[in-house]
Amino acid sequence: MPELPEVETVRRGLQPVMEGARFLKVIAHRGDLRWPLGQDFAARLEGKTVEGLGRRAKYLLADLSSGEVLVMHLGMSGSFRVAHRRGKAMPGRYYHERARNAAHDHVVFHMSSGARISFNDPRRFGMMKLVPRAELDREPLLRALGPEPLGNEFDAATLARACKGKKTSLKAALSDQRVVAGLGNIYVCEALHRARLSPKRRASTIATKAGAPNAQRLVDAIKAVLAEAIAAGGSSLRDHRRTDGELGDFQHNFRVYDRAGKPCPTPRCNGTIRRMVQGGRSTFFCPVCQR
DNA sequence: CCGCGGGCCTGAGAGC
DNA sequence: TGCTCTCAGGCCCGCG
Numbered sequence: 001m002p003e004l005p006e007v008e009t010v011r012r013g014l015q016p017v018m019e020g021a022r023f024l025k026v027i028a029h030r031g032d033l034r035w036p037l038g039q040d041f042a043a044r045l046e047g048k049t050v051e052g053l054g055r056r057a058k059y060l061l062a063d064l065s066s067g068e069v070l071v072m073h074l075g076m077s078g079s080f081r082v083a084h085r086r087g088k089a090m091p092g093r094y095y096h097e098r099a100r101n102a103a104h105d106h107v108v109f110h111m112s113s114g115a116r117i118s119f120n121d122p123r124r125f126g127m128m129k130l131v132p133r134a135e136l137d138r139e140p141l142l143r144a145l146g147p148e149p150l151g152n153e154f155d156a157a158t159l160a161r162a163c164k165g166k167k168t169s170l171k172a173a174l175s176d177q178r179v180v181a182g183l184g185n186i187y188v189c190e191a192l193h194r195a196r197l198s199p200k201r202r203a204s205t206i207a208t209k210a211g212a213p214n215a216q217r218l219v220d221a222i223k224a225v226l227a228e229a230i231a232a233g234g235s236s237l238r239d240h241r242r243t244d245g246e247l248g249d250f251q252h253n254f255r256v257y258d259r260a261g262k263p264c265p266t267p268r269c270n271g272t273i274r275r276m277v278q279g280g281r282s283t284f285f286c287p288v289c290q291r
Numbered sequence: 292c293c294g295c296g297g298g299c300c301t302g303a304g305a306g307c
Numbered sequence: 308t309g310c311t312c313t314c315a316g317g318c319c320c321g322c323g
Contacts, residue, residue: 003316034299034318058317076317077301104301123300125317141318168294177318184316237316238303257316280296282314 002074004058004149004182005229005250006240010080011055013243017082017115018050018062025110033106034075034127044130045070045109057145057181061136068130071141075125082243085114117243145181149222154180156215163215164207170218171199171278180222186235186257187225189284193256194221196266198290199283228253256284264289 002010023045031037038044049065062070074080081100100120107128109117119126131139146162147154162179163170173179174188183191192199195217197206206215234240234248237258241247255265260275264286271288 006316073317075300076315101302121300122302123315125300127318166293172294175317186316235316240316279294281316 002058002078002234002240003184003187005187005226005232006234006248007058007060007074007182008055008230009234009240009242009248010074011053011060013082014060014080014117015053017111017113017117018053018109020049020051021111021113021115022047022049023109024112027108027110028106029108030106033121033124034073035129037107037128038130041128041130044068050111056142057148057177058184059142063133067133069133069136071127071129071131071139072119073127073141075121075123075127077123077239078119078121078126079239079241080243081118081120081241081245083116083118085110085116144178146176146178147180149180149182149226154219154223156212156219159219160207160212160215163203166203166207168203169199169278170197170201170203170206171283173203174222175279175281182226183222185281185283186254187222187229189257190225190255191218191221193266193285193290194225196289196291198287199278199285201291256286259284 026042026045028037028042031041050062051065052063054061054063058073060072064070101122104120104122105118106121107119111117136142147158159180163173166173170192171188174183174191197214197218205211206218229235229250232248232250232253233242235250236247237251256273259273262273264271264273266286266289269286269289271286273284273286276283
C-alpha cells in the first residue's frame, strides 16, 4: 500500500507508544511474510527497549537496546493498529472502518507503554527483519537506496546526476528507489504532473544543461507533494489507515491519480487526464500540460 | 551494467 | 446471488 507519506504517518503514530517502551510480549501468529521471520523472532524482541523509531524510504527502523535494528516494511497491504490496554477510549472523530480480518494480524507487540500494536497484512508482501546495528549500512535492503526526497541532500543536481544517461522514462526513473527513495506509483504520477513533465520523457533529458529547470521543478514538486501528503496523514485508497484507524486525507487532493477522463486541474489547461500502462503499472497524466 | 517482465499473495470490484 | 476476471499503492529475481 504505502509510499513514503503513508509510512511516515505510520511512524508518527507508532513513535509515542514505541519509543522508550519495552516489548513485554511478542506474538508471531505466522512467520511467513515476504521472508520468514525466523523462529526466535519473538524471543529476540522480548525484554528489549525501543530507543528510537525512524524511517528510511518506505522502511520503518526501530533501534533496539540489544544493539539490533528491527527493519519493517508494509509491502502492499500491511498496516499497524494501536490499541491501549487501559485508559480511555481513543477520542477520535467518527469513522467507519471495514473490519480488519483478524486472521491477517500476523505479528502483535505488547509494549510496556500499555499499547498493543498489531501488524496486519493480507497479502503478506510486508516484512520484518532484525539486523545488527553495526551491519545496517551493509544491509542489502537499504544499501542501494537513493537519497531521502525530503532531505537537503536531494536537490536538482543530485536528481540530474542520477538520471544522466538513463534511457528509461522519467516515470520508471522516479519509481526506481536507487534514484530517489520513497516514491511509488501515486506520488510519481502526482509529482510529474505538478512539474508539468511527461512520464514518457526520457529520464536523461532532465540531466542536460537545458534540462536543469525541469530537474529543479521536479525536485520542488516531489518535495511539495510528499510534504502535503504527510500533513494530510497520507492517502487512504484501500488499505492505508493511521495507526488509530482513522483515514488519511490526501486522496482528495490527487490531481491525476485514478482520475482518467476528468479535466486537468492545471489552470488554463483544457486537457483531460489519461491512463496508460508503463512497466505494467498504471500511469495517470495530462497529455496537454505535461511535456 | 541496464531495462523489462514475471512472480509473490489476497481482496475488492466489475461484468456476466 | 455467485462465478470469473482484472486490478491493486512494492519489491526481488532472472532473462536478454
